[in-house]
Amino acid sequence: MSASRLDIGARRDSEPRAAAVISGLGTCLPSNTVHNTSLAEGLDTSDEWIRTRTGIQSRRRITPDLSVLDLACEAAGNALRSAGTDAVDGLVFATTTPERPCPSAAPEIASRTGLGHVLAFDISAVCSGFLYALTTAGALITAGTVDSVLVVAAETYSRVVDPTDRSTAVLFGDGAGAVVLRSGTTGEPGSLLAHDLGSDGTGADLIRIPGTREQGTGQRWFTMSGRKVYLQAIDRMAESARRVMKDCGWSPATLGMLVPHQANARIIEALAGRLGLPPERVLRALAHTGNTAAASIPLALAGAVADHRLEPGARTVLTAFGGGLSWASTGLIWPQLTAVTSEV
Template sequence: MSGPAAVVCGLGTWVPPYALTNEELSALVDTSDAWIRSRTGIGRRHIADAATATSDLAVEAGGRALKSARAHAGPGVDAVVVATTTPDRPCPATAPLVAARLGLGTVAAFDVAAVCTGFLYGLAAGAGLIAAGTAGRVLVIGAETFSRILDPADRAGRAIFGDGAGAVVLRAGEAAEPGALGSFDLGSDGTGSDLIAVRTGGSRQPYPAAGQAADPYFRMNGKAVFRGAVERMTASSRRVLARTGWAGQRPDLVVAHQANLRILHAVADRLGVARADCYVNLDRVGNTAAASLPLALGDAGRDGVLNAGHRVLLTAFGGGLTWGACTVTWPDIEPA
């Protein structure tokens, strides 16, 4: 007999106050608003100041999610999962610090590193803890300060990526109730690990001694990633939709990783979903990697696009390479 289902009962988001517009970015690197919008659909992205770390964003979003969940699940959680590519430090994980700063005591806390698919992997981990009976409530956070790992001279990277955080609270419940996470499909292909990478700083290529060459910045093969993102998110989405029991009905809303407007449209077209039903907020926040999905869910709720009872498909693609999808019938909650 399977264990309890993981039910979404709280949602919170946070972005740094400063939004860097395309016009402002054009004064810093060789680009333009027209160039950025035509290739990505992005108009601005939020950038954390020098005093703000990933844990700060995670605490803000996590605290809001806990507030949102209080009416449905009571105070506190039993575990914290932080999905991030930009932890405060290489060691230790960021999640224990976030749990402590949120006043959650000595709960289990760990990080998940799956780049832009990180939040989906984190949801699956949280759902597994609940199904196993290890936790009754789990706080899952996607948080990034991606601006810290971008090459200042890389006009493409600086145009695409921004900082932010989003979080959900999961509680143990029944599979048939609103908010219950449905089927997951997760995958990876390590033969493409060099397509999205920060090459320096790990055991393969440690930081060199003074005077030696190093590349500490994020690098991406945009064309190959574009093709992979469309193919993998489409295939993964088809697999979970085939297992949802929605009797062949299309989802009411697709919330995909906010990487590029052309990718979002291509995935919607391949799934036979109207482009208007594929939610877009990357024009306002850019690509926020592991924070992308929860930030999009929060904005969709505030925009009145995501409402209780909607059948929602979540999907993402990221470094690793990693990808995934899952389904949820949205509950009656207010994003904080």
């Protein structure tokens, strides 16, 4: 295993240090809801089968007139409103379902959101993308390069999932989430305290969308080796979350909330068991969104803030696993904020 860790001294040094602080949270979901019963008709399955194996009851999917950029821009604007600002110094965009391979989407999102000529670039780390982007943006702030960054994650997997493949068609939904990061110190709620990042390229074929060289100009569907991914996801997220808790000086017994990537209910339940956490301290929020890949963690956070499952002051670990293979975790004390959400 290869892993990279960033510990800014929250545990070993009580003196506050420079840190990136979450100050705003926004999300956007398509208004179009697709229930299990709609999918079951053409997939030789049932609502009960899907619920039992995935924990998903419905998911949101964009209509032909919308794009991943529309979702991203709406979530970005909502995060800015949540933070009470209309300006940041940079934008990092996480997606694996861009409208085009070139140019990157981040500059267009920045322009459409009214941010002007700011630093802007894309990150592709599949379901780990939001945490990779969060860590990168935080490092830009603590290095003194910028004072604030908008981190956006948006996905439209409905356009790359084979509608005839029962193993993947029922899992994925579309959506977007974003946070505003500002410069601050480790003594503030919302400050990013520790990060853990890792990858294993020997598993690159386990989660993939074929390239044009492999499949020509025809439709390139998303594929996933379900059982192998299931086992890797549990192992990698558990290990990564433990490393972040150790760096923060926390134990599972003192953790307020674990917020995992919302892949499916069975992975989340197995992860909770691996870490010895009761269900109420592991956020499960995919019943009505499905797996939204990089967008799943900010979407889950917004829902948890709205229904008071995640309260200010909670010791919080975010953890994700995705294609690459890649994984990431971040530790923070959850801040006082109001998430701004909308539909398109």
